[in-house]
Amino acid sequence: MCTYLTQKIELDGAAKGAAGWFTLSDGAVYVDHPYHATHEHTLNIDFTNPGEGPSARVAVELTEEAALALVEAIQKALAAAPPGLASGAHARAAS
Template sequence: MCTYIVEKVSTEGSGKGPDGWFAVTDTTVSYDHPVHASAEHTLNIDFLNPGKGASARVAVELTAQSARELIAAIQRTLEQVPPGL
């Protein structure tokens, strides 16, 4: 089924889309049917800049297990950063 589960967060950074780099201002996270991944539902992350149009988007569709491993890798990476850096 379509879950319609979506979380949104403001974001500061950059992403590389089909037309090159752009400033990322927003991120949406959803758990729903993917467009491309071979799974019925995936954890989908869209890094966006709505001010530049719907095509200013870097998209990933991850299995739930891959998404959890990514979260852990992000956490481990951030924990290794020296204080104040």
């Protein structure tokens, strides 16, 4: 099935795509058919910067288990660091 459901988020950071590093501005998260992974459905994440064109994109297609493990790993990594260490507000204040 095509879920058609897309969670869109604003992102602040950088990603390395086919043409090298670019600044991230947007993300999309959705469960749907993958383009490349050989599963019927995957959790897909697009890290993008529409301002730099459609090719400014890093695409990830994960199984449900892998996606949940990623979420948990992100939360553990953040919890293990001092609060606010990687905060965008912190970075801006320091610069």
